[in-house]
Amino acid sequence: MQNTFLFVHQSQEQQRLLKRYGDMVLLDATYRTTKYALPLFLVVVRTNVGYKPVAEFICENESTMAISEALSLIKKWNNAWNPNYFMTDYCEQEYQALQLVFPNTHKYLCSFHREQAWIRWTRESKNHLSDQDRSELLGLLRSVASAHDRETCEAAISKLRDSVLYKSNTEVRNYVEKRWLNIKEVGVTGFSPHGFNVSVTTNNGTEAMNNSLKSLYLKISGTKTVSSLVEIIVTEFIPEQLLSYAKLNYMYSSEHKVYSANVPEFLWDRPRTFVQHCLKNLEAACCYTSQQVQEQSKGLYKVQSEQSCEWYSVDLGDKDRFPSCECRSFKSTFLPCKHFFAVFKHTDSSWYSLCPDYISSPYVTLDTDVVSSQNNLKCTKTDTEANGVSTAQCALREKLKILQDLSYICVDHELLLNATAVIHEITRKMKFSVPKQDSLPLLSKQDDELKLRVLPSWKRKGERQKK
Numbered sequence: 001m002q003n004t005f006l007f008v009h010q011s012q013e014q015q016r017l018l019k020r021y022g023d024m025v026l027l028d029a030t031y032r033t034t035k036y037a038l039p040l041f042l043v044v045v046r047t048n049v050g051y052k053p054v055a056e057f058i059c060e061n062e063s064t065m066a067i068s069e070a071l072s073l074i075k076k077w078n079n080a081w082n083p084n085y086f087m088t089d090y091c092e093q094e095y096q097a098l099q100l101v102f103p104n105t106h107k108y109l110c111s112f113h114r115e116q117a118w119i120r121w122t123r124e125s126k127n128h129l130s131d132q133d134r135s136e137l138l139g140l141l142r143s144v145a146s147a148h149d150r151e152t153c154e155a156a157i158s159k160l161r162d163s164v165l166y167k168s169n170t171e172v173r174n175y176v177e178k179r180w181l182n183i184k185e186v187g188v189t190g191f192s193p194h195g196f197n198v199s200v201t202t203n204n205g206t207e208a209m210n211n212s213l214k215s216l217y218l219k220i221s222g223t224k225t226v227s228s229l230v231e232i233i234v235t236e237f238i239p240e241q242l243l244s245y246a247k248l249n250y251m252y253s254s255e256h257k258v259y260s261a262n263v264p265e266f267l268w269d270r271p272r273t274f275v276q277h278c279l280k281n282l283e284a285a286c287c288y289t290s291q292q293v294q295e296q297s298k299g300l301y302k303v304q305s306e307q308s309c310e311w312y313s314v315d316l317g318d319k320d321r322f323p324s325c326e327c328r329s330f331k332s333t334f335l336p337c338k339h340f341f342a343v344f345k346h347t348d349s350s351w352y353s354l355c356p357d358y359i360s361s362p363y364v365t366l367d368t369d370v371v372s373s374q375n376n377l378k379c380t381k382t383d384t385e386a387n388g389v390s391t392a393q394c395a396l397r398e399k400l401k402i403l404q405d406l407s408y409i410c411v412d413h414e415l416l417l418n419a420t421a422v423i424h425e426i427t428r429k430m431k432f433s434v435p436k437q438d439s440l441p442l443l444s445k446q447d448d449e450l451k452l453r454v455l456p457s458w459k460r461k462g463e464r465q466k467k
């Protein structure tokens, strides 16, 4: 594309995260919530500790052409990247751009934006819907969106198409067919085998991401130029996001803390939300008796529901098949439910009988790369050394400020040239000496911040001092 502005950015660490978590991606356009004129897009993945941006771009307009050009570039930079799922908000241009660049990727619409779009449309006076029509249509659309398997989804679509409202109202018919049902994955929350990639809408990580986006909006709301916007994103927002990712992975690890006795070893070195979920279900499984668990064949069981006389099929999976359970909890989270733990309690099967790809998935394990880098950092640097360094950093920044001010008023040409040459040489040396750990910036700050945030649960009293 010629003569149009396009800024695309991705750091090395972001590239690594995209490689690790790039199966399910979200495209978030922030221009709708800021006063900033240019559309800013964040490519976001769900990591083991919430959502993190893995690439960002600013384009001159929100046309399909501009968005697809940026996406193509990111795709080119990450040559192995081939996402299975892409989630986007309700925007035709975004959807079309995704369709161009990733034709085979399943595309989902973000449930929040989808709901907003429906409500808006049903309220528009030109569509002539009574209050009763509105709630009926919303109900029908919602049941399509909340279907947990293809069968239920198809049934909900048929029910919608069979309704009097659909048959008698051309606007409704056009809207439903052209706007929603032609996008096949209108919002079916998860009937794919790799369920937890798709169950993103139920994950509380979105809230954390929204909070960081809010802080980004605040930061950029006062910016007047594109360069200051870019600077904030590249030097503040992205490093902060990556730092919090690294910190959380380190904090949840057994390198950082000693697990309490009630946490079985198979739950060590996993994200906290996952561990908490499993512990809750492990406890809930205690009341199951051996009569309520029946083996069908190797790895396949029937477990009776606690509330009803219903029996759920529990499949532990194998190297080619993800585990599954017919209960609601599993279908919505894709995380081990109490029925799995009931099986482990009353049969020869154990946690390790579960599908290996499932229990070693990047979503339910810690990122060992950042854990070990954080740990090395802790071990190699003594406190006094760190203090000395940070004092020297402050002193340098003070001198630089003075130098910057002087650069406006000094008129000695030769002196200016000399100073530039000296600074150039020092900059070169500093660039060379900066710790390069997968481009994780400002590593020296992490030690200090780690001390401020202690996550104390799972740690036995008195053991914190040992570390």
Ligand SMILES: [Zn+2]
Binding pocket: 312, 325, 326, 327, 328, 329, 330, 337, 338, 339, 340
């Ligand atoms: Zn279950």
